[in-house]
Amino acid sequence: MSEKKTIGVLTSGGDAPGMNAAIRAVVRAAIRENMNVVGIMHGYNGLLNGEFKDLNERSVSDIIGKGGTILYTARCLEFKKAEGVDKAVEKCKEKGLTGGIVVIGGDGSFRGARDLSVKGIPCIGIPGTIDNDINCTEYTIGYDTALNTAVELVDKIRDTAQSHDRCSVVEVMGRGAGYIAVNVGAACGAVEVITNEMPYSIDSVVEKIQALQKTGKKHFIVVVSEGVGGSVQMAEQIEDRTDIETRATILGHVQRGGAPSVRDRVIASKMGKHAVKLLSQGIGNRVVSLKQDQVVDYDILEGLDMKKPYEVELHKLCEELSF
Ligand code: ADP
Numbered sequence: 469m470s471e472k473k474t475i476g477v478l479t480s481g482g483d484a485p486g487m488n489a490a491i492r493a494v495v496r497a498a499i500r501e502n503m504n505v506v507g508i509m510h511g512y513n514g515l516l517n518g519e520f521k522d523l524n525e526r527s528v529s530d531i532i533g534k535g536g537t538i539l540y541t542a543r544c545l546e547f548k549k550a551e552g553v554d555k556a557v558e559k560c561k562e563k564g565l566t567g568g569i570v571v572i573g574g575d576g577s578f579r580g581a582r583d584l585s586v587k588g589i590p591c592i593g594i595p596g597t598i599d600n601d602i603n604c605t606e607y608t609i610g611y612d613t614a615l616n617t618a619v620e621l622v623d624k625i626r627d628t629a630q631s632h633d634r635c636s637v638v639e640v641m642g643r644g645a646g647y648i649a650v651n652v653g654a655a656c657g658a659v660e661v662i663t664n665e666m667p668y669s670i671d672s673v674v675e676k677i678q679a680l681q682k683t684g685k686k687h688f689i690v691v692v693s694e695g696v697g698g699s700v701q702m703a704e705q706i707e708d709r710t711d712i713e714t715r716a717t718i719l720g721h722v723q724r725g726g727a728p729s730v731r732d733r734v735i736a737s738k739m740g741k742h743a744v745k746l747l748s749q750g751i752g753n754r755v756v757s758l759k760q761d762q763v764v765d766y767d768i769l770e771g772l773d774m775k776k777p778y779e780v781e782l783h784k785l786c787e788e789l790s791f
C-alpha cells in the first residue's frame with residue numbers, strides 16, 4: 469500500500485479576505501483525498517523556521533466567513549535567495565511534506581512556489597490578493613470583498629461631500645494596477661478615475677470639474693489608484709484652481725479586512741479543491757486560475773508571463789456617464 473501523502477498550505481504576501489475559505493477548502497479536500505495537511509505559519513518565513521501546525525477538519529471550523537488568514541502571512545527576503553530555497557526544501561523533507569505545498573498569495577509568492585517545485589517540492593499557487601493583478605487569472609481571492617468595502621466607504625464620503633458642496637479625492641489600493649480604482653469609480657459615479665493604465669492630466673480633471681460646475685453640479689468624487697498616488701497634492705491643486713473645497717482620503721488597509729463576500733468564499737472553495745486535486749495526482753508547478761468563470765490551471769512561469777487587459781471600456785463608460 470502506498471504511503472499516505474502529507475501536503476502543506478501557507479499564505480504569503482498581503483492578506484486578502486477569502487484566504488481562510490481557501491485554507492478550509494484545501495484542508496477538507498485533502499482529508500477527502502486521504503492526505504494529511506500541515507499548516508505552515510507566517511508564509512515562507514515559517515517554512516524556513518519550521519513553524520508547522522498539523523491541521524485536521526476541526527482546525528478549519530468557523531473560518532469560512534472570517535477575514536485575514538489563520539496561518540498568518542509575511543514577506544520573506546531570505547526565501548528569494550537560492551540558499552533560502554534549499555533550506556526550505558530541507559525543512560519540507562524533515563516534516564515529510566513530500567506531497568507538496570499549496571501557496572495562497574500573489575505573483576511574488578508564485579515565483580517562490582516555482583523555485584520550490586523545480587527543487588522537487590511540487591507546489592500549486594492559488595491567487596489571493598485584493599488587487600486582482602495576477603495576469604493569468606480573471607479573478608483573485610479578496611478582490612470582490614475589497615471592491616465592496618471601498619464602494620461602501622466612497623458612498624459615505626459622497627454623503628459628506630454632497631452636504632458641503634465639496635470635491636473628494638479618494639485613493640484606493642491596487643499596488644500598480646487600476647482594477648480596483650476603475651471598478652470603484654464606475655460603481656460610485658466618480659467624475660474622474662485616475663489610473664496608470666489610461667492617460668490623464670490634472671488640467672483635464674480641473675477643466676472637467678469647472679465645466680460641470682457651470683451645469684449646476686456641486687460635489688465631485690475623483691478616484692485615484694494607489695499606483696498613481698499623490699492624492700493629497702491632487703486635492704490641493706483642484707481646490708486652488710476651482711475654488712471648490714477639496715479633501716483627500718486614502719482608504720488604506722481597511723480595504724484588506726472584513727468578512728469575505730459570497731464570491732470570494734465560493735471561488736476560494738473551488739480553487740482550494742482544484743489545488744488539492746492536482747497535488748493528489750502528483751502534479752506541481754501550476755497556478756490555479758479563473759478563465760471564463762471556470763477553474764483552470766497553468767504552468768507557473770507561463771501564467772506569470774501572460775498579459776491581462778485593463779478594463780478600458782469600463783473606464784470610458786465611467787467617464788461617459790459622469791457629467
Ligand atoms: P505577493 O505574493 O503578494 O506578490 P510578494 O511580492 O511580497 O507578495 O511576495 C511574497 C513572498 O514571496 C516574498 O516575501 C518572498 O518570500 C517570495 N518571493 C517573492 N518574489 C520572489 C522571487 N522572485 N523568487 C522567489 N521568491 C519570491
Ligand code: F6P
Binds near residue numbers: 598642694724
Ligand atoms: O497587494 C495588496 C496590497 O494591499 C496592495 O494593494 C498594497 O499596495 C500593498 O498590499 C500594501 O502592502 P503593506 O500591507 O505591506 O502595506
